[in-house]
Amino acid sequence: MATTQLRLDAGPVDYGLVALYFVFVLGIGWLARQRVSSSIDFFLSGRSLPAWVTGLAFISANLGAVEIMGMSANGAQYGFPTFHYFWIGAIPAMLFLGVVMMPFYYGSQVRSVPEFMLRRFGPGAHLVNALSFALAQVLIAGVNLYLLGSIVNVLLGWPLWVSVIAAAVIVLSYITLGGLSAAIYNEVLQFFLIVAALLPLTLVGLDRVGGWNGLRNSVAASPGGAAQLESWPGNALSGFSDGVLSVIGIVVGLGFVLSFGYWTTNFVEVQRAMATHSISAARRTPVIGTFPKMFIPLIVVIPGMVSAVLVPQMADYKATGVGEVTYNHALLYLMKEVLPTGLLGVAIAGLLAAFMAGMAANVSAFNTVFSFDLWQRYVRRDRADSYYLSVGRLATVGATLAAVFTSFVASSFSNMMDYLQTLFSFFNAPLFATFILGMFWKRMTPTAGWMGLVCGTGSAFAIFLLHQTGVFELSGQGASFVAAGVAFAVDLVVSVAVSQVTRPKPAVELVGLVYSETPRELRLDPEAATLPWYQRPVLLAGIALLLVVALNIVVG
Secondary structure (H helix, E strand, O other): OOOHHHOOOOOHHHHHHHHHHHHHHHHHHHHHHOOOOOHHHHHHHHHOEOHHHHHHHHHHOOOOOHHHHHHHHHHHHHOHHHHHHHHOOOHHHHHHHHHHHHHHHHHOOOOOHHHHHHHHHOHHHHHHHHHHHHHHHHHHHHHHHHHHHHHHHHHHOOOHHHHHHHHHHHHHHHHHHHHHHHHHHHHHHHHHHHHHHHHHHHHHHHHHOOHHHHHHHHHHOOOOHHHHHOOOOOHHHHOOOOHHHHHHHHHHHHHHHHHHHHHHHOHHHHHHHHOEOOHHHHHHHHHHHHHHHOOOHHHHHHHHHHHHHHOHHHHHHHHHOOOOOOHHHHHHHHHHHHOOOOHHHHHHHHHHHHHHHHHHHHHHHHHHHHHHHHHHHHHOOOOOHHHHHHHHHHHHHHHHHHHHHHHHHHOOOOOHHHHHHHHHHHHHHHHHHHHHHHHHOOOOOHHHHHHHHHHHHHHHHHHHHHHHOOOOOOOOOHHHHHHHHHHHHHHHHHHHHHHHHOOOOOHHHHOOOOHHHOOHHHHOOOOHHHOOHHHOHHHHHHHHHHHHHHHHHHHO
């Protein structure tokens, strides 16, 4: 990344725009600090934010390395099949979270997803989930921090380790000051800045490659051929040569196990919805997020495809597989190739915003789980609220320092999505199996909760080792899809088997935690019937579902 050929030719105007962005970021953190007087203010924004704010923050929190660099890298490598990560691997799960699962999260008044696990399954599953979640957030924060440091490295020419530390200090400053409110309001700002950065890059890049038809012709003539212009069956993405197996792998592995595991149980996302003022607002949060989410690939995936055929270094790498670049560089090379001064500054600020949003989301979720689910529960109970507020701020510092080290683990992967999907198969796939079974089957026992998680995670790790040692081979991200499917299945089997020989919790203790034991009035906002149509979660979810089905048919 530090090679001179990738140095961005930024001018004074570009540096000025980036500096102005940092002033706004730190200013929001300082203003948010005035509202922090308790731990709930710091960790959950006092449960007071409107749905449109949390809905945009919900998406912006995910607009980190996964969306920007990872998906543009996938676009450069695979083309249209990358759309599956949005239209199959995100939208349905987001709608399910909003319509079905948020009433349980918000209605139970838990402060985190692991705390929900504590109430449903007891301390065993709670401890396993809290520890695995904390580890996952530090690892994923490292991805965002590495890419954030890479931008600083490219812009200023600083050594990568100096760039990483400088980037970490900025994020640490505003999260420590203002907590979740600072993160969320910055995420709203960052969402608009990201769109302002990527939309011109997409349009200018398309113009340089000869428009839409020029891109199609260039991609069809490149390695991978015309298959990159069709989203189905997506063989290159799944790693399966058989079209039917590829579709099954994408729908089941990505669209169900990985997607639902990520969006419905990941506290990074759920935390934004829990910061709202009512159940209906909490349900609307992920549903509102689906509307921008379904169009984001047009300004993320397409620039990656343009870079792979327009930028000589990227085209050579795609043809030969060797060189100093990787697919992760696709967006940066395109910025260098096509953007003039001014637009380059906006694009740089947009990328910085994306990586800061992603890292801040990971860190703010980590400090909540560490403070409430680990420290308060297992180390120091019954202390004053101000004590846990201080612990949260110290946890923010600790998570940021840990992310500095894990950022260099992420740097060893040529495609960040490979790394992230591997992590999701370890942590999210088995957790989703435990959640979905426990939420809809009252017979599932506390012992089954933690044993299913441990066995599911262990099986995903075993699949990873078998793939790494060459016992079986799958290109693309097929190995992660297989690992996720195996982890999900193993978790279900173990949970059902263990539940048959252990004692379940009494039904009275499952109210608000299990669907069949929760009265309908506890799952709905009492004001829901009086809301206008555009604020009704189920109706909005139906509109979003129709739109995403139409997009799949049109692109097909």
